[in-house]
Amino acid sequence: MGTETRVLGRVRQDQSDKPPELDGKGNVFIAHGFPTGAEMTRRGNCYSVIATAAVAGLVVRPDTVAALYLYNGEQAGSNKCYIVDRLFSHCLVSGNEEGRFALWACIHPAGSTAATSELAASATNITGPYGKTYNGRAIIELGATVVDNGWYPWGYSIDYEKTGVLPGAGVSVEVGGRLIIPPTGAISLHVVASINDSTYCSGLSWYEEEIKLGL
Amino acid sequence: MEEIRILGRSRVDGDDHPLELDSKNELFVAQGLPLYTETTRRGNGYSAIATAAVAGLVIRPSTTSAVTLWNGEAAGSNKCYVIDRIFTHCLVGVNAEGRFLMWACIHPSGMTKPATGPIAASATNLTGPYGKTYNGKAVFDIGTTVVANGWYPWGYSTSHPAAGTLPGAAISVDIAGRLIIPPTGAVSLQVVASTNGATFCSGLSWWEEEITLG
Numbered sequence: 001m002g003t004e005t006r007v008l009g010r011v012r013q014d015q016s017d018k019p020p021e022l023d024g025k026g027n028v029f030i031a032h033g034f035p036t037g038a039e040m041t042r043r044g045n046c047y048s049v050i051a052t053a054a055v056a057g058l059v060v061r062p063d064t065v066a067a068l069y070l071y072n073g074e075q076a077g078s079n080k081c082y083i084v085d086r087l088f089s090h091c092l093v094s095g096n097e098e099g100r101f102a103l104w105a106c107i108h109p110a111g112s113t114a115a116t117s118e119l120a121a122s123a124t125n126i127t128g129p130y131g132k133t134y135n136g137r138a139i140i141e142l143g144a145t146v147v148d149n150g151w152y153p154w155g156y157s158i159d160y161e162k163t164g165v166l167p168g169a170g171v172s173v174e175v176g177g178r179l180i181i182p183p184t185g186a187i188s189l190h191v192v193a194s195i196n197d198s199t200y201c202s203g204l205s206w207y208e209e210e211i212k213l214g215l
Numbered sequence: 216m217e218e219i220r221i222l223g224r225s226r227v228d229g230d231d232h233p234l235e236l237d238s239k240n241e242l243f244v245a246q247g248l249p250l251y252t253e254t255t256r257r258g259n260g261y262s263a264i265a266t267a268a269v270a271g272l273v274i275r276p277s278t279t280s281a282v283t284l285w286n287g288e289a290a291g292s293n294k295c296y297v298i299d300r301i302f303t304h305c306l307v308g309v310n311a312e313g314r315f316l317m318w319a320c321i322h323p324s325g326m327t328k329p330a331t332g333p334i335a336a337s338a339t340n341l342t343g344p345y346g347k348t349y350n351g352k353a354v355f356d357i358g359t360t361v362v363a364n365g366w367y368p369w370g371y372s373t374s375h376p377a378a379g380t381l382p383g384a385a386i387s388v389d390i391a392g393r394l395i396i397p398p399t400g401a402v403s404l405q406v407v408a409s410t411n412g413a414t415f416c417s418g419l420s421w422w423e424e425e426i427t428l429g
Contacts, residue, residue: 006218009242010233017220017233021240033235033243040248059382061304061416081345083252098376102304102385109346150342152262152418153302156373157384173387177249178299178420180256182345192304194376194383209248213345214258 040207041129046085049126049140050203052119054092057193057200062104062151066188068202069144071115073137074183081213082138082206084179087154089191089202091169094160099194102157103171107179108149108186115141136208146188160198182213254422255344260299263341263355264418266334268306271408271415276318276366280403281417283359285329287352288398295428296353296396296421301369303406303417305384308375313409316372317386321394322364322401329356351423361403375413397428
């Protein structure tokens with residue numbers, strides 16, 4: 001047997017040095033020092049966008065029109081990716097009858113078309129954590145024509161108010177990095193609903209990080 | 216026994232600090248990026264969704280699946296499919312109040328490759344992360360006859376509209392690796408609904424990884 005060494009950590013409460021403790025199978029116990037999103041938010045490269053105008057939900061699976069299109073405007077070949085943290089949508093008005101709606105997303109690969117009719121960043125619709133102004137290269141468009149690169153549903157559907165034309169219903173889906181937008185790639189969002197006269201303001205939150213894609 | 220204090224480099228001030236413990240000697244950790252960033256970054260995650268809707272069952276599933284994903288890697292290899300999430304879209308409900316729920320069944324190694332019309336990978340129904348094209352060996356099929364190797368419900372049920380035959384309802388369940396498909400094994404998905412007129416496009420996301428089972 002080789003030399004045995006006991007690893008010590010510093011106990012935050014009394015500043016003594018103690019070995020990290022293990023369970024009966026040798027797994028090290030851990031404790032979250034902060035909520036899981038705190039470090040990512042602290043670094044300040046997290047942003048959110050929400051549509052400034054509501055778009056009617058589709059009653060078929062999405063294909064070549066996006067309610068909201070977010071294009072990664074970083075230089076092709078760079079490593080500045082957008083890591084999607086969550087998706088959300090607010091039902092601005094329902095359709096005066098019972099119905100459900102759910103969010104769908106589509107990732108477009110590097111080399112996709114840049115958004116054209118850009119949604120300008122403002123203090124209310126494209127913002128950073130702790131009030132930081134957005135100064136990145138994301139381009140956001142509402143109602144863009146897109147390539148169908150594969151749409152998938154995210155999260156559970158929910159019902160909107162069935163009596164009247166009313167707001168209040170919403171969905172928020174934890175993506176947790178399962179979607180990554182490469183430079184010159186994009187993401188499209190849309191809502192599929194039971195009827196076509198309910199409207200939605202959709203959006204997402206993302207982190208802008210230098211990561212190299214691939215194994 | 217020799218004791219050493221482990222130091223880490225602080226991202227904030229660039230200095231070296233000892234790793235910290237709580238009062239029960241549990242190591243403090245912090246999440247640097249969203250939970251699934253690394254698995255997505257590696258690029259071996261894929262998704263598939265049915266191109267045609269299948270009617271939900273009104274009994275527990277047995278020998279017919281709505282969709283089946285078969286692992287076409289060589290028997291005896293370690294290339295497994297680690298399931299990340301399963302989902303379904305109610306293409307049309309029925310003109311009555313109803314609920315629906317997803318069920319899944321894992322088929323062990325040795326399952327015959329599905330022969331009835333597997334869905335070809337395309338840009339729209341079998342895709343990878345950040346737009347990557349699928350070039351693996353998975354076979355994705357609809358309406359396969361399968362062995363009932365044990366079906367279990369996943370997630371919680373939701374409802375479709377009670378009036379009209381309408382779309383819009385959907386389910387997405389985080390599996391997070393609780394299901395693994397070995398080479399020549401498969402997973403089948405099915406929807407159990409309150410009435411038999413509702414139809415569903417089901418699918419799943421998975422990672423293809425070399426792991427030794429057992």
